Amino acid sequence: MNGFEQLLSGMPEFRQIKAAVESRDTPVLATGLSEVHKAHLIYSLTSLLRKRGLVVASDEANAMRICEDINIMAGEPVAAFYPSRDLTFHEVTGVSHEYEHARLSVLGRLSAGTARLVVASARAALQYTMPPGLLREKTRTLRTGESYRMEELLAFLVSAGYTRADQVDGVCQFSQRGGILDFFPPHTPDPFRVEFWGEEIDTISTFKTDTQRREDTVKQVDIPPAAEVVADSPSRLCRLLETAAKSLRGTQGKRAKEKLAQEIEKLEGGAMPESLDRWLPLIYPAPATIFDYLPDAVFFLCDTGNCREVLRSAQAQNSEDIKLLFEEGVLFKGCDRFNEDFVDLQRHAAEGCTVLLDTFVRSVGDIPLRQLLNINAVQLSSWSGEFSALLEEVQAYTASGYCIVVFAGTPRAAVTLAEDLQKQGINAIESEKIGAFTPRLVYVVGRSMSAGVEYPDLRLAILSQAKSVRQGIKKRPRHKEGKQLKDISDLTPGDHVVHIAHGIGVFEGIVKREIQGVVKDYIKIRYAGTDTLFVPVTQLDLVTKYVGVREDAAVRLSKLNSVEWQKTRARVKKAVEDMAKELTELYAKRMQVKGHAFSPDTDWQNDFERRFPYDETDDQLRCIEEIKADMERESPMDRLLCGDVGFGKTEVALRAAFKCVMDGKQCALLCPTTILAWQHYQTVRRRMEGFPVKVDLLSRFRTAREQKQVLDELRRGETDIIIGTHRLVQNDVKFKDLGLCIIDEEQRFGVRHKEKFKEMRANVDVLNLSATPIPRTLNMAMSGIRDMSILEEAPQDRHPVQTYVVEHDWGLVTQAIEREIRRGGQVFYLHNRVESIDSCAYKIQQLVPSARIVTAHGKMNEEQLSAVWRQLLDYEVDILVCTTIIETGVDVPNCNTLIIENADHMGLSQLYQLRGRVGRSNRRAFAYLTFKPDRELSDIATKRLAAIREFTSFGSGFRIAMRDLEIRGAGNILGSQQHGHMEAVGYDMYLKLLSDAVAEQRGEAPTHAATECMVDVRVGAHIPEEYIDNLAQRIDIYKKIAGIQTEEDALDLIDELIDRFGEPPEAVKGLVDVALVRNTASLMGIREISQRGDAVLLYPEVMDMQRAGALAVKLRGRVMVSAGAKPYITVKIPPGSEPLDTIREALAAMDEA
Secondary structure, eight states, X not given: OTTGGGGGGGOXXXXXXXXXXXXXXXXXXXXXXXXXXXXXXXXXXXXXXXOOEEEEESSHHHHHHHHHHHHHHHTSOOEEXXXXXXXXXXXXSEEOOHHHHHHHHHHHHHHXXXXXXXXXXXXXXXXXXXXXXXXXXXXXXXXXXXXXXXXXXXXXXXXXXXXXOSSOOXXXXXXXXXXXXXXXXXXXXXXXXXXXXXXXXXXXXXXXXXXXOEEEEESEEEEOOSSSSOOSOHHHHHHHHHHHHHTOOHHHHHHHHHHHHHHHHHHHTTOOOSOOGGGHHHHOSSOBOXXXXXXXXXXXXXXXXXXXXXXXXXXXXXXXXHHHHHHHTSSBTTBOXXXXXXXXXXXXXXXSEEEEEOSSOOOOTTOOOSEEEEOOOEEEOOBOSOHHXXXXXHHHHHHXXXXXXXXXXXXXXXXXXXXXXXXXTOOEEEOSSOOSOOTTOEEEESSOOSSEEEETTTTEEEEEBOOOOOOSSOOOOOOOHHHHXXXXXXXXXXXXXXXXXXXXXXXXXXXXXXXXTEEEEEEEEEOSXXXXXXXXXXXXXXXXXXOOSSSSOOOOOOOTTOHHHHHHHHHHHHHHHHHHHHHHHHHHHHHHSOOOOOOOOOHHHHHHHXXXXXXXXXXXXXXXXXXXXXXXXXXXXXXXXXXXXXXXXXXXXXHHHHHHHHTTOEEEEEOSSHHHHHHHHHHHHHHTTTSSOOEEEESTTSOHHHHHHHHHHHHHTOOSEEEESGGGGSTTOOOSSEEEEEEESGGGSOHHHHHHHHHHHTTXXXXXXXXXXXXXXXXXXXXXXXXXXXXXXXXXXXXXXXXXXEEOOHHHHHHHHHHHHHTTOEEEEEOOOSTXXXXXXXXXXXXXXXXXXXXXXXXXXXXHHHHHHHHHHTTOOSEEEEOGGGGGSOXXXXXXXXXXXXXXXXXXXXXXXXXXXXXXXXSOOEEEEEEOOOSOOOHHHHHHHHHHHHTTSSSHHHHHHHHHHHHHHHHHHHOHHHHHHHHHHOHHHHHHHXXXXXXXXXXXXXXXXXXXXXXXXXXXXXXOTXXXXXXXXXXXXHHHHHTOOSHHHHXXXXXXXXXXXXXXXXXXXXHHHHHHHHHHHHHTTEEEEEEETTEEEEEESSOOHHHHHHHHHHTTTSEEEEOSSSOEEEEEOOTTOOHHHHHHHHHHHHHHO
């Protein structure tokens, strides 16, 4: 938003500061500034002087706000946010690295010279990190046309902290396939693919993680380290630790020596620990901070006094923690300093080119000031979105001859606002650039800042729409889950699979078989008893991974060639058809019924939507549009809105409720529990403030007299929105004119209530909300018989949850709890056994005597539970020791530490939902997934722990969790009877049957893919292991080949193969040819093609004599038709010809008939 930096140029104080910085006559103190003014001054100074800047604020929230405001003023991301990170001192099994990667990204950009402004909290700025010289040394630059040895590069990536993976899915991973090397540096938005020709680099390009396909080509790429603390090699680290151990004395020294000896032993075995943070002082004898990366920058220090207080309390906490770690022998003398303190901050301020920014004049400690200036600036409260209020302000300012800038929130709002102002006779223009400083002119800009600003001396006012400023860490866009489901088809030997014709078996791998001199790959599947089936890989699309409803349920294997599987399939097919029929009839009936068609949005509706304090996600906007369109139709709406907890379903529902009230109708919101109703009631009341909408609550929190009054007002139509539990569907509840019913989590209501809902639905608009996400595939299958809107996009201001996977250790637990309570937060401690929950709470009480502890579990009745939730929300409890009951609980934004006992006993989807219970505010949250230091972990638990380890940010763990949740969601939508059917045939097969049934009901022919034709001819058709050595990727490619339908698909796939794995060998091309032939044949009704000697046999479903005749005429003397129980056509292969050419020739001839 260019032009912003010029606005302050007319202010004498600003010119003085600018002159002082230019002549290095600093430090200067400027007072009278709130956060938003500081951002404006920092941006203007650094832009006009073309200097780099380092901004230090007292805490992360302020730093983030300043960073975001600067970027909004600039109109591009010129400021980078540098977060603090939590060092890992204990031995952990897994830890998430989002914050470390964000820091490395900033350091990488500073090193490369691409970052201009860095904003950090005092704590982050003073934390030690890798020295700049070392970062440059440890950064390799690869250029096209230069030669590198692959082994050397791989060794470098490992030593720089990158993790090897089969396929690059996330930051700081790398993978190598032949002459192709993929890696994902922390400072770039996309990973890179480097292709070698021998030892020379042929091309370097970026690629997308979701498609694994290349995007743009570049000439060179930097590979910086992937961790802030990296050691060159285990042997060097051993030497450092041995030297340190020699100098240790005393009892504490003895303990540390023992610990070091154990570590050295592990290192000698070649095992590097997950994190080297605790040895930072040894590895970097002269460590650095962010100041060392910006030696020539202007240093802006905001609120010196607050920084001193924050650093003092952080230092006190640090000393406490370090003392404990000393006692445990984790840290020792000479390995105990991990950050600088306030004294160092003062030194940086005194030595550098420093501008101190403060709200009031107060002591700045030992910083020698050269000048002290007071700026006359006023912070304005944000504009709420109401047009009349804005108009009043604008008119008052124009009357005083001010120039005004209005931030309208979004480009769309800016256009309408500028038009509305012009209608009122105000000189307003909608513009992205701020032009000349003109009195009585209003610039309307399509963004929003954290607050408004007024500079009386300049006669300048900036008004901003009240949006919560979003986070500064750039989120990588989340891939849509629909894409991810394909990755779950990663079959590993031992997985259960479903074959369309033969049922459920166990996948035992891919085997190579040489038949008549031709090598082919077969999938080996073991069935009940000793039965084994070999399926040609060309038919991989007949086989899907079996995904049941419950995670650990025992799966019954089918018998080969038995009628049982056919019966099961027929049973499920009938059930699905019945359901599809019932749903279609319901849908048709609903379309016939006349409901109320709501009128289009009013001005009040626009005002109400503008007041939403966050930026809507694209998904939210789409869902709101879909719901409003439904409401404006005559037939009653019945829509399902799905989205994860905290993805903004409530806001979407409230906009629908408001629209309903605007038409003079009433709206009912039903919740499954009293406490949820109470929480919704608070939210709705807050959100409807300032509008004449009466909101009331009907639940057990109301006395009998109050309930009677509520019912009377409802009957008379005085209440607009009523919120309640199933109490709302009892017979004594009468509405005057109900227009919309919103049902939260329908699957948690009883059968009786659901029947009641059905009656209500007859002519009232209904919106269902569900927190379990549902699969896109199900949505597609149900399209046309069930309306669904899906929210898949997380809101922007969510911080990632710092996740640790650790052995359970009471010392660590106590530290985590004390740390959370110290910062005024609350803790969830999950102990999933009701019988021992009280003794667990007692144990925690002994460890943390000052904490207020309460327990909650499923055996308590609803009133007791409601009381517990109320206590939590009113801050009367510090620690809630509970079972998994919190999965469906309420939102407690102040609970930001979650500790789970025996995480290895829980399903991944459950862990995913539990972890979503923390990190619901703008504070950093922590999750500790602990497991018992048990010698023997069961197979399932080990598998699960491995997945949990990857679960931290994005890994297969996360994907499996999403899939399990989606299947649970599918079960919720389809109801309990369908659950059993899903289990009988597996989820994928169930979906296929469902979409066929739905298509049939709607009068469309179900699509018959090329599943029916089997091709078995002598052609080398397999993927050699030397081409793709990873089994999961090989299966994925087999699947893609089996799904080829057209010539175009085939070319696209060959393209992808060249891109990801290099030039495909002949055998792979053979596979593609077979797939194409098979597809053409199946569309012509041929179910099998095989080769016997020098002839090919075609077996049609039904013998079409006309086609056979045409074929005999075309290939005279080479065709023979054999009738019988299984009729077939024999076509001779001419000498020197390939079987596939003959098949193509025959199919072309039959097609012409």
